Amino acid sequence: MAQANLPKGNVNVSKLNGTQASLLGFLHEGPRTGWELLEEISSGLGRFWNVTQSHAYRELKVLEEKGLVAAGQRGPRERCPFSLTEKGRKAFAQWIQEEPGPEQIRFPLLVSLWFGEHLSPRRLARFLNSQRQVRQERLAQYRKAQDSLRSSGEHPRRDAVLRFGILYEEAMLRWLEEIRDTAKHQPPTRRRIPRRR
């Protein structure tokens, strides 16, 4: 007994996790080193599908072991370009047919807000303000990216992803406005000194 966690059936093509899949996706446009992949991801998709350095290099190693990518010969500075193999192409093609799962959000500000009664209104307001700033910056950045994307030939799907970023940030800003007012009209019910009954 106790021999669970084994592959259920014969899997003809390697099962990918999302990170692996995204790496393979980018490799469709030609060989890339880990560094280049990281650049490419962080400049676009990265906001909604983060891939860290350590993770990328780790997964590339795994992908190579599985034969889904092939390491080219090392250039200067250990640079190692990987290219997609036929097997990798198949695995990706299969992966992308699957229904994408639900998104995950980890949003520390909401935790702070949820437990906001333990926080002075001033400080809470400060947190919200700094959020506002970050959002405005991002929004500006997205809009610029969108302009340059649209001018340099169409790429409707990447544009759509960007567009999501914009709508998201706009919603965030609207929300921040809204709750700024709420906070004003609604001073904390408890005194500053935490008094528990």
Add this chain to the structure above:
Amino acid sequence: MAQANLPKGNVNVSKLNGTQASLLGFLHEGPRTGWELLEEISSGLGRFWNVTQSHAYRELKVLEEKGLVAAGQRGPRERCPFSLTEKGRKAFAQWIQEEPGPEQIRFPLLVSLWFGEHLSPRRLARFLNSQRQVRQERLAQYRKAQDSLRSSGEHPRRDAVLRFGILYEEAMLRWLEEIRDTAKHQPPTRRRIPRRR
């Protein structure tokens, strides 16, 4: 050499990670078992600050070891209620003073969309449609929750968190509408059979 990754200075109060902090936060309202905490989280904050079972129990154990929570005596079925200790209260109070970090989003749909050229328009449309449905359901759910929250005495901060959920889902739906049109007007540039030059 090679002895990095050590605590830099003397930390008077245990440093918390977000999960630990949220658990402590909920324990302010009285002792709870792991199960109860999970229920409470999943019914509210959970959407934006996920805590899985395994993680919760693990962290509770850690918190107990650090003396931030105290295990009450076990009830039936190994149920173990934890209560906040003074030390735990302090650690939380300190944690919540810190500026909350940026949110993280992992959104598989956007990966699929980004690489949408490898996907038939029909299937992509199907993915987007099922998203739309999920969103509408959530939105309805949020709105109901909001009604009941508002009727049962004020709780402005939780309301604000909910409100974020609503704005978020609304933005998502608007986005889905937008790109549905885009997809229609913009059939894929490549043929169905993947032909690479």
Add this chain to the structure above:
DNA sequence: GGGCCATATTCCACAAGGGAAGATGGACGC
């Protein structure tokens, strides 16, 4: 030709997720 900085990769510890296994109280039938 030597020092330094930006580029790349590797390593390690910790945080978080996912799901199966285990454990048992209590409901229900008889």
Add this chain to the structure above:
DNA sequence: GCGTCCATCTTCCCTTGTGGAATATGGCCC
């Protein structure tokens, strides 16, 4: 009252993801 079976809870283990420091070196500048 006695077994059995389900829903509830907890534990365990593996994978995935994050963060940052260590290492290495090509190429620039003097």
